[in-house]
Amino acid sequence: MTPPNDPTSLTTATPDQLRLLTKIAVLYHEEGLAQGDISGRLNLSQARVSRCLKLAAELGIVRTSVVQPAGIYVGLEKALEEKYGLQEVVVADMVDDASLGMRLGSCAASYLETTIEVNDVVGISNWSTTLLQTVEAMRSRPRKVLSEVIQLIGGVGSPQAQIQATRLVSHLAELTSAKPFYMAAPGLVANNNIRQAFLDDPAVAATAEAWSRVNTSLVGIGTFPASPLWQASGNALTAAEENELLESGAVGEICLRYFDIDGKPMNPAIEERMISISSEAMLQIPRRIGVAGGMRKLAAIRGAINGGWVNVLITDSEVARQLLEPPRLDPGAPASRIR
Template sequence: MTNPHTPRARAGREPEPDQLRLLGKVARMYYERGIRQPQIAAELSLSQPRVSRLLRQATEVGIVRTVVTMPPGTYTELEDAIQERYGMRDVVVVDASGAGDAVLPALGAATADYLDVTLTGGHVIGVSSWSESLIAAVDVMRPKNITVVDKVVQIVGGLGDPAVQMQATRLTGRLADLTGGTPVFLSAPGLVGSPAIRKALMRDPSVKEVTELWSRLTVALVGIGSLEPSPLLQRSGNALAETEQEELRSLGAVGDVCFRYFDADGKSVSSNLDQRLIGITPRELMQIPRRIGVAGGSRKFSAIRAALRGGWVNVLITDLEMARRLVAED
């Protein structure tokens, strides 16, 4: 006598009607009525492993089809498109109204959420000093209950006008406090007056102690700048003079990461500025496994696109308008 609960489908053939009926019945009990597998097994006189196999088979033959419905405010298709186009490790797109600095609160909140999820322990984070996007992120970050970061290290000189320097210092200190790490400050300006001053400072033991940590970084958290400095950078005293901006523009520069400038294709642009900068080198930056760039606003499109093309960052957190432009234009 044939057991009605015994599937009779042969390998490579469609299930027969009685088997399809059983598959459908088990699938509806589990997915539509919310009955747990042990109860299904008891009601239908099946073993629990058999119920699990039937549910798997119901998916294989198309009785159960998984449909992912994304909630409003998520843009996974757009994120995937940018990730594929530019060879990114990850992309986060956030809806932000307005332009320019109006996107900062949304970028800050998205960055705080991303770090909350992805900082899982043992990290050594390098952070650029003069980024309003990063300051907005630490302003809304929630403290972690456990230590997830060993050190938070400045990768660009943090000294500047005393009226705004405290924001750059607070960025490093606050991020360390929130993640349980030890802050490591770079007690030098981002830009100095001459190559000779830079050489002297780079030999200073306190500066050298910081720069030697750059080879140990596992995460970089950076802004992406355009040639026109942000208001914070302008006030800091580390901004470029107009003549320096013109020189970089004549060399094809469109943006920077940590004061390291690049052209529209993301290739490094060498200038006299490099000899006056106290900060991480492009080579050191590129060796960091996860390089998180936080930037948005319409004026930064050329800089952000170039940074992606050149691999300066491999994780991007940006606004919806920017994301759409990155996909539409290349």
């Protein structure tokens, strides 16, 4: 029997046509028969069976639905990518504050392992517990998977700051068989003369020169006022410098480069004694990965993505949802402080 002409819509289809389309769809999608088997059973050509399956989908008889498992937020990620023009967003399930760092680190490690390439030059910030957890969650590779790992900001200050900075760079370089570049200098020094003296040192100069080769940055997003980890690093701001930034509306920093809620660089006087990749150089890096979560960092994360300081964001589901909402004033804070 020759089937009737193909319908163009459900309203123009006859009951016989709908029955045929539905029967073929059930045999293929629910009973798992191959198109050749359906062809033999219904005495139709295989081309006709294929055409009917296509029609069943076009007319809505067959509908494809993707069921996202619990803790997976592809829709939320896509919405953030579209709203902020981000290359990619990875959202970790927010279970509790205690496990947040480990969840973010695990997601960031998985993202890096699947996207880094052998010719990539990765620049990494320090003073970030989340970045430490990221590197520690990565698996060692038997072959070279990165070219260079370069420290983007000085790490000498307190012994804790120096150890953490060295550990981040050395461990990531070891895992990926990359060449490490360390910044053997403080993030902040007393004045510009001392800063220049450090930059004249051959080892420090070699790392600073290597910043121009970075094509992927991996950074934490710092809050302002600073986190306890930063305050304990031995590279703290003076009270006057903090007040200047506060009055200017600073909400966060990356590698000591401060920005407001719109992502505008602050360019404070502190930069004259800073040993860190410049804002201009940082914003020119093609892939800028920021790993940060927790509601206390909401304003800093919003500023970072507004200003393009990061174009790949790895954060938690609670922060991700809030980023889709308009920013609001932080009660009790100056008018410039927005969350």
